[in-house]
């Protein structure tokens with residue numbers, strides 16, 4: 001019976017160095033192989049051309065290199081690209097490349113499906129199947145960087161964890177992936193260009209603050225009234241706004257980083273003056289930015305984008321209270337690549 005080989009990318013650099021020492025080779029060989037696996041992102045031992053053929057064979061006998069495959073690539077009329085990404089166990093996640101004038105953003109997934117049950121989000125219907133490994137997150141970024149160079153002649157500049165899944169429910173792997181993305185031995189990107197978006201897991205927000213992370217935080221708020229928020233994000237019953245607010249105060253005290261809120265205004269749900277006032281009261285404790293996101297309908301039509309009068313009210317009331325506000329238009333809607341539309345429809 002064939003024994004299952006270990007995925008070599010599950011090893012840290014130190015473990016890889018130790019492996020080579022145990023094989024009677026030099027620790028330095030570990031560094032070379034590590035570079036092939038991460039900054040060069042090769043998918044086979046054969047491609048490691050500065051490693052001897054015998055060593056490559058030996059690696060082949062011990063390990064596999066798990067890697068993602070872009071199964072399907074769709075291009076939107078606005079230039080957005082959506083990848084359906086096949087994982088080593090044949091599950092699929094999606095990631096999106098969003099080109100803009102001065103930046104190219106990768107929107108990546110952190111889980112297969114999602115355990116939260118946000119009523120307005122297509123990914124919620126998939127339920128959570130498993131967490132992504134650090135290399136599976138890293139590979140999505142590499143794939144998008146390559147596509148950005150291929151289609152737009154420039155490298156990726158920004159990353160947002162706004163694809164499938166709740167990144168703070170896969171915290172360790174997300175952090176490991178970010179370490180590799182920002183490390184000079186990986187992609188060498190600045191953590192300031194990475195945004196982790198969360199529905200708000202208070203304990204994990206505090207942990208991030210304690211660990212002095214350098215990436216940015218965005219919170220999907222959508223309502224600052226418990227009753228309303230629980231009705232659209234049932235997860236709020238377990239982690240009510242009071243706890244979220246306390247965790248964010250802690251985050252701000254430690255990091256002094258502005259907090260970004262993502263917020264959709266829906267007809268009949270959160271489009272009244274009292275909703276805006278609650279939002280202002282919730283976020284005025286720290287410098288804040290509210291991104292008003294356009295609603296991307298998912299098929300059953302239970303939610304509807306509020307009319308422009310309601311949006312104007314949000315903008316003017318927030319501005320009067322010195323809270324930065326932007327109205328963000330959706331990208332990639334025609335290929336179901338916009339926020340909340342990732343649901344493996346193509347597969």
Ligand code: SAH
Nearest residue numbers: 121162165166197198199220262296339340
């Ligand atoms: N779980 C994380 C990240 C994934 S969702 C989070 O909740 O932040 C990324 C963003 O898209 C979130 O702000 C989410 O609330 C928003 N979103 C989900 N469904 C949407 C939809 N149908 N239209 C617009 N935005 C949506």
